[in-house]
Amino acid sequence: MSDVSVAARARRGLRRGRRPVHRVLRRGALCAARPVVRWRRTPPPGERLRVRVLLQHAHGTGGTIRTVLNLCGYLADHHDIEIVSVLRSRAEPFYPVPARVRVRFADDRLAPPPGRAARLLSRLPSLLTPVEENSFRGMNLWTDLQLLRALRAAPADVLIGTRPSLTLLAAELAPRGTATIGQDHMNLRSYRSGLREEIVRRYRRLTVLATLTESARAAYQDALAGSGVRIVRIPNALPALPGGPSPRDRKVVLAAGRLVRQKGFEMLIRAYEPVAAEHPDWTLRIFGSGPRHARLAAMLAERPGLEGRVELRPRTADLAGEMERSSVYALSSRYEGMPMVVIEAMSKGLAVVAFDCPTGPAELITPGRDGLLVPPRDVGALTAALREVIEDAALRDRLGDQARVSARAYRLDRVGGTWNRLLAGLHPGRRASVRTPVPHLEERPAEGADVGIAGENIG
Structure with a gap:
């Protein structure tokens, strides 16, 4: 039986009947990793905030990847932006990576794992990714270790997770002094029950949770009631599209x-x-x-x-x-x-x-x-x-x-400006730049209106 088959069978076994075992192992792995990663103090913020964004696959396709790259390109004008891509499985990005955004790959799969130990670990299922998360089947223990290494390197002022598995890691393992933001690109109801329970337990440790819609924000507000996490609604920004409008003359x-x-x-x-x-x-x-x-x-x-x-x-x-x-x-x-x-x-x-x-x-x-x-x-x-x-x-x-x-x-300058004010407000020394509140997004923008975007006032 091939190594790939062994790894696939192990992952299927965890998905089908051994989820409680995986939860116990995951808690143990997080406890072991916490002293190594979390208990490293982040230096005071400098003139520009150091923002690290966790993304599953920066060279892949999909709405989350595209909108994260779009936003990071805008924020790089104001902050030092680094994307940590958990995986790399294609040489070239499907979407252009903004010039001022650094991308670091935790597990570069274009080359085989270095050494016998790494190859062995790459055959074993991930312990950091919840079994119920869609990304679980693409993760392994070697990827876990590489991701922990990336989290420990040069702590950032702000750490942003862009899917539940990565947001949970940010909540559990962010170094001291690092503000954590979970960016939810779906909604709480869309996740499997086991993952939903983990989200409700662990997201309470976040600094901020950003949702895309008001209905998603309200659901999280109820689920995380009594916690200190700040929940805001900031939709994705419209990327700059080439060409002009459709003449609507094609059937x-x-x-x-x-x-x-x-x-x-x-x-x-x-x-x-x-x-x-x-x-x-x-x-x-x-x-x-x-x-x-x-x-x-x-x-x-x-x-x-x-x-x-x-x-x-x-x-x-x-x-x-x-x-x-x-x-x-x-x-x-x-x-x-x-x-x-x-x-x-x-x-x-x-x-x-x-x-x-x-x-x-x-x-x-x-x-x-x-x-x-x-x-x-x-x-x-x-x-x-x-x-x-x-x-x-x-x-x-x-x-x-x-x-x-x-x-x-949904223009980028509107949405990106809201993110800038949110980021600047996460450190006391930068609060002066965010005293002006952002207006709520109206239920529907009036014709020709230029409205602010927020689930709550940011500032």
Whole structure:
């Protein structure tokens, strides 16, 4: 049996029936690591804050990676920013890394682990990553040690985790004097029960927890009631997209994302099937890669009426260009954190049709004004909404034009400015720069409005 098979079997065993054993081992590993990592005092902050961001895979793809790189590029104008990427499994980044942002890889998998001991550790499951976390299957004990080494090196003034496993590490192991921020890119309800329990226990040690939506902030506020953690809502910032708005002159419905259950693309295909029969001159294009590709391809093959009318395409680095060549964007997710792709589609002037899933769409879209929302997982309602925007060009134009206005609230200068004030306020010597409170984000920005963004006043 190969080493890979042994490691895979061990991970599957932990997932299926040995989770309590892994929890005990994890607690022991954290207790052993704490004196090495946490009890190292952070030097007083200098003129620029030293900010370290923990990211699972800086060279990978996905909304979290893209938005973290986008934000770090803005913050690097004001602070010393370093991204610690837990893994590196591809030589070149999928998204451009901002020039002023340093990236350090904890476990560089482009080269084999150095030495026999490292190779042995790389065959054993991770002890630092909770079994219920989606990243668990890609982690191992060698990665754990490399990540601890990165955490111990040159302590930062601020340590930011960008997924639960990394936020939990920040809460448990941040050196003395380091402020900790958890950045939640999903929502509390979306996590498995065991992970949710760990989050509610350990996030109380954070300095700040930042959520993307108001509904996610409220859920954490209830779950962490009585703790000292400060919970704020700061949405992701809209990245600078090349090109201009869509002229909405192409008969294309666009969807994009990882081909996983969460994104609900099988529901989108079922919803589009009657529309394709009624409007054969329109095309649905789904861009993405992932474990459900074969299943979705088989689903299309079983429906000969969709041939040439629904296209399953690989992920693309030119999604902005595809948006310009489309007229409608469809979101069929079962759940989200804050679907950045919706804001990008709105900024390109597309008419957006979305499930009102938890969380995000309802905070981005005003139904009938800048998009259409339908009940979660209601395939028939999604069909009706797609039919409506396809058959009514005036409606498409009205929704798309207003969507561009609504998307302005998520400009990088607005969101990045809020993060700057939050970071500066984490150290007493910098409070003078954050005395002016940031206004709440209105339920919907008025036409042409330039509003502040925050879940609570920051300052």
